[in-house]
Amino acid sequence: MNTVLLRWEPLLAHSHWFTIHAFGKKLRLCARCSGVVLGFIFFKSLSTPLFMSFSSIVIPIKTGFILAIMFALPAVVDWMTQVVGLRESTNRLRIITGFLEGIGVLLLSLTDLSSLAKFLIVSIVSVSVVSIGVLMRRLSS
Numbered sequence: 001m002n003t004v005l006l007r008w009e010p011l012l013a014h015s016h017w018f019t020i021h022a023f024g025k026k027l028r029l030c031a032r033c034s035g036v037v038l039g040f041i042f043f044k045s046l047s048t049p050l051f052m053s054f055s056s057i058v059i060p061i062k063t064g065f066i067l068a069i070m071f072a073l074p075a076v077v078d079w080m081t082q083v084v085g086l087r088e089s090t091n092r093l094r095i096i097t098g099f100l101e102g103i104g105v106l107l108l109s110l111t112d113l114s115s116l117a118k119f120l121i122v123s124i125v126s127v128s129v130v131s132i133g134v135l136m137r138r139l140s141s
Helices: 009-013 031-053 061-083 091-109 115-140
Strands: 017-022 025-030
Touching (some): 031 091, 061 091
């Protein structure tokens, strides 16, 4: 019996994806989310040797938060302008803005905040952006 307990495609692909072909299977991945992961991993791999040699150096909380918002802002603007129908985004732009957002998440992760505080900040900002986007979509319909 082949039962599927969870459909992964909606979680991985959302509505804007690119397809990876591996081992005879197709895997759809969200372009922006993939960019976030790539940006985080790429700059984490660059920053780890630097910060390991200066382990007492951390990014000040206020600076890390402001930089995180600045790097995430292009993704927010891209998504919001698409949601309200001002223009259509492309997967290339989604990957690039996601990559920048990933750098912002990394910068926030390098601050001296607790893991819970970092999680709450990312969650609150994410829920706020999505809520504003949903409201804007309804108002523009």
